[in-house]
Every structure is written in C-alpha cells, then in structure tokens.
Amino acid sequence: MHTYPSESTLSIKAWAEEDRPREKLLLKGRQNLTDAELLAIVLGSGSRNETVVALAQRILAATGNNLNELGKRSISELKKFKGVGEAKAISVIAALELGRRRQVSEVAAKPQITCSQNAYTAFYSVLSDLEHEEFWILLLNRSNRIIGKTQVSSGGISGTVVDAKILFRRAIEGNAVSIILGHNHPSGNLQPSPADLDLTKKLVRAGETLDIGVLDHLILGDKGYFSFADESLLGG
16 A cells, blocks of 8 residues: 655655745754745745746846845836736835844844944944935944934935934934934945035034034945044044
C-alpha cells in the first residue's frame, strides 16, 4: 500500500510554488528568506503565467534590488507591473511603511548620540524616501541622549524655509539642552549650498545666545550624509 508523506515530512520543493516562501519562513525562520521571498509573501499571489516569487523578483530587479528605491514607488508606479493591482500595491507600501515606523519607534529608547553616524541613523527614518525637502531637529539632554525629534519645516524639491524662532521654540518646549539639525536633499547631492552654510552659522549663533548648543547639521541623500561638524563648518 502506498503511504503518503505527512505534512511535516514534505520538503519545501514539494509545496506549491505560491506557498513555498510561507513554508520556508515556518520551517527555517524569517531570517533565511530572500528579499524576493519576503516580498512574495506580502504580494500573496502571482498570476496564471507567473509565480508570485517570479513577480517579486521582477519588481525588485526593476528597482536595482534596492528596498530603499522600492520604498519610493507610489501606488500608481507599482500598478505598472503586470500582475500588481491596487490591493497588492497598497500591501507593499504598507509593509515598507511599517519597516520605517519600526525605526522611528527606536527613538523611545533614547539612544545616545556620540558621532554623526548616530545622528544619521536617527534622521534616516523620517528623511529617507522623500521627494521634497524637510528640516528636522533632534532634541538632546545633557547626556546627548535623544529626548525627541520634530519637524521644523517642509518645502519643495529645491528647498524649505526655516524660521529660527520656530526652531528654537520647539527646542525650548522640548527641554533640549542641545540640538542637531538635519534636512534632506532629494537630488541626492550631499554638498551644502551657500544658503545651507549661512543658515547653519545663523542657527549656531542663535543657539549660543539661548544657551542651546547646535552640535551638528546633517544633509541626507540617497548615498549617505554630509556632517557640518565632521567638516568643521559649524563656526559662527
């Protein structure tokens, strides 16, 4: 008599193509799945002519296998992929947004800022993937631990207006002893503009008057960041 293998003895390859990423996660853990397999679980299903894993691989290939780039795609852009409707596009965007918010929630642990890389990590969750400029500040206590971060202004593709009075009001209301400035360049160019240099010097001087130290100013782009402190450009 032929004996059918039990579910527990079936290899992953014996499962339907659509179910393999889910079963692999169950059997081997989420850390052992590729980006394509994780994306396939989010997508849920492929089409008659393409498996969900192949669909996920095709989407990732179109973004250079870069999840950061995928996170910038809108619903309409994702729907341009054959096999991706509105529901699947929304699922992908929601999953990537959860990842970003997970990074934001880490601020609750009050990480200590000891170098520009720490500040970059703190700013990344709010300034990455934007197609317009925003200006934020990190609020620090006497131990240089983050006690909050807040948006000061939001603008267009080429710039945003920063009001020093609003900025330092936020710092005072947040009981900050010192602050770190941060804004993004959607163009990806990390070099500070003359306006960036002038604004930084103005804010450093204002901070000295109010006894609130401006420890650094970071410009974030797709390929990293620029630190005014690292480049000795904080001088008033």
